[in-house]
Amino acid sequence: MNLHFLNSGRVQMKKKIFVPNLTTDEKFELPVISTYINYKKTNILFDTGCHPSVEINAFERWGGLSKIMKPINMNGKNLITELATIGISPDDIDLVINSHLHPDHCGCNEFFKNAEFYCHEKEIQSANHENANLMGYIKKEWDLPMKLKTLNHNFDVFDDSRIVTINLPGHTPGSIGLLVNLEKTRFVIASDALSLERNLDKEEVPKNAWNPQLILKSYEELKIIKKSGYIIVCGHDDNQWKNNLDMGVIYN
Ligand SMILES: [Zn+2]
Numbered sequence: 001m002n003l004h005f006l007n008s009g010r011v012q013m014k015k016k017i018f019v020p021n022l023t024t025d026e027k028f029e030l031p032v033i034s035t036y037i038n039y040k041k042t043n044i045l046f047d048t049g050c051h052p053s054v055e056i057n058a059f060e061r062w063g064g065l066s067k068i069m070k071p072i073n074m075n076g077k078n079l080i081t082e083l084a085t086i087g088i089s090p091d092d093i094d095l096v097i098n099s100h101l102h103p104d105h106c107g108c109n110e111f112f113k114n115a116e117f118y119c120h121e122k123e124i125q126s127a128n129h130e131n132a133n134l135m136g137y138i139k140k141e142w143d144l145p146m147k148l149k150t151l152n153h154n155f156d157v158f159d160d161s162r163i164v165t166i167n168l169p170g171h172t173p174g175s176i177g178l179l180v181n182l183e184k185t186r187f188v189i190a191s192d193a194l195s196l197e198r199n200l201d202k203e204e205v206p207k208n209a210w211n212p213q214l215i216l217k218s219y220e221e222l223k224i225i226k227k228s229g230y231i232i233v234c235g236h237d238d239n240q241w242k243n244n245l246d247m248g249v250i251y252n
Helices: 054-062 079-085 121-127 197-201 212-227 238-243
Strands: 002-014 027-039 042-046 095-097 116-120 147-151 163-167 176-181 186-191 231-234
Touching (some): 116 163, 121 147, 197 231, 212 231
Parallel strands (some): 095 116, 186 231
Antiparallel strands (some): 163 176
16 A cells, blocks of 8 residues: 655635634635545545646636635646656546545546545535535535445445544534555544644634534544554644655655
8 A cells, every 4th residue: 555645735714714712814824635545456535635727716616715715826736737746647546535525625526537436425415505605615526427425434445444434523514534554654634624733732623613512522533543543634734744744755
């Protein structure tokens, strides 16, 4: 098995959304991360980042959301260009698992024509809700004519405990994370169940969380997983991304 973390976008947001005690309107940059895993001759993605077009015209694709979450400093990089650097074309992808269906996590889904998609059933319901656009969902990002498997419990993808989805609701109703057991390293990829490392230490609930109680419960679950030896990969922590995730490193 090997794993790469891939740069699949970059956005600017108000910091106080993630650091609730902050009183200033200061903005900060957030990395958008996808994970590529090759295991048992299967090419897997966990999340697909931002659609490449948002670098040029985010409003056209995201509407008003592009004002809250503004693509910045992408420098021509997106999941498709980053996969190319490791020799993978979109048609090579067999399986896409979406942590949830916000457009910075499923924006490139449309490129993976040969893939089967996994997503939690509560997330599909939530993204189909009549007020879904107010919850940050954009239908054209995820509602595609692809093979879709809905999950409702923790799912062991190969039935060997190596790659397992875990329910981590709170950011959205159907948010999931991914446990990946490599030979030498164990990751729990939390996506937006934990946006920033500091949120876990300080038990901070970002203002964009759908259900604060549930996200705090998911933090407890993540703390237990961390204690058992997993590295938590946060959804949007630039410090972790730049200093600890070793972009370009192949984990195996
Ligand atoms: Zn996100």
